[in-house]
Amino acid sequence: MFPILETERLELREIKQEDAENIFDCFSNEEVTRYYGQEPLTTKEQAHQFVEFFDKNYKENRGIRWGIQIKGTSTLIGTIGFNAWSSKHKRAEIGYELHPDHWRKGYATEVVSKVISYGFTELELTRIGAIVFIDNKASNELLLKLGFEKEGILRNYMYQNGMPHDTNVYSLLK
Numbered sequence: 001m002f003p004i005l006e007t008e009r010l011e012l013r014e015i016k017q018e019d020a021e022n023i024f025d026c027f028s029n030e031e032v033t034r035y036y037g038q039e040p041l042t043t044k045e046q047a048h049q050f051v052e053f054f055d056k057n058y059k060e061n062r063g064i065r066w067g068i069q070i071k072g073t074s075t076l077i078g079t080i081g082f083n084a085w086s087s088k089h090k091r092a093e094i095g096y097e098l099h100p101d102h103w104r105k106g107y108a109t110e111v112v113s114k115v116i117s118y119g120f121t122e123l124e125l126t127r128i129g130a131i132v133f134i135d136n137k138a139s140n141e142l143l144l145k146l147g148f149e150k151e152g153i154l155r156n157y158m159y160q161n162g163m164p165h166d167t168n169v170y171s172l173l174k
Contacts, residue, residue: 002014002058003064003118003122005066005114005115005118006071006114007110007111007113007114008110009070009071009107009110010068010069010070010071010107010110010111011068011069011070011071012066012067012068012080012111012114012115013066013067013069014066014067015051015054015055015065015066015067015076015079016051017048017051019051019067019076020044020047020048020050020051021044021047022067022075022076022077023041023047023050023051023076023079024041024044024046024047025099026076026077026078026079026097026098026099027040027041027046027047027050027097028040028041028042028047029099029100031100032097032098032099032100033160034160035132035133035135035136035139035160036097036160037133037158037159037160037165038160039160039161054079054081057083061085061087062083062084062085063081063082063083063084063085063092064081064082064085065079065080065081065082066079066080066081066111066115067079068080068098068107068111077098077099077101077102077107078096078097078098078099078102078107078111079096079097080094080095080096080097080111080112080115081094081095081096081115082094082095082115082119082123082128083095084129085123087123087124090124090125090126090127091125091126091127091128091129092119092123092125092127092128092129093128093129093130093131094112094115094116094119094128094129094130095130096108096111096112096115103138108138108139108142109142109145109146112142112143112146113146116128116146116172120174125174126173126174127171127172127173127174128148128171128172129169129170129171129172130143130148130169130170130171131154131157131158131167131168131169131170132167132168132170133158133160133165133166133167133168134153134165134166134167134168135165140168143170143172144170146172147172148170148171148172149170149171149172150168150169150170151169151170151171152168152169153166153167153168153169154166154167154168154169
């Protein structure tokens with residue numbers, strides 16, 4: 001069964017095909033994808049493929065992605081989860097995004113903290129990593145605030161709009 005997590009104001013739940021519209025709203029927004037290493041979605045079909053990708057990763061134990069919703073609503077405002085999950089090596093990389101309508105409300109801190117806790121306790125991870133565009137000030141600050149350590153810079157690591165970008169590499173150990 002897919003784990004449901006709760007914070008004070010938010011619920012993290014499985015992403016279903018019915019959520020494709022909300023996924024599209026988020027991932028078609030250039031403000032959201034600006035530091036994501038991918039181009040904005042242009043069709044609803046791409047959003048449906050995202051949902052399938054999240055589901056397949058979970059079923060194959062390669063990742064887990066939750067939809068983020070405000071308690072008492074059914075609309076997703078973003079997603080969060082672990083990519084590159086290796087149970088053998090007890091590590092994963094965290095990734096997340098929120099629709100700009102919900103930025104600067106403390107939601108990211110709330111959900112990242114909850115998912116980190118889940119990763120260390122339930123998934124028995126010993127390392128949680130993060131790869132962040134150097135220009136993504138909000139995400140870099142959030143990770144440092146939550147105790148992540150910057151390990152270095154990966155030069156020309158991700159492409160966005162056909163241009164290479166450097167990224168920071170972070171880790172948090174159990």
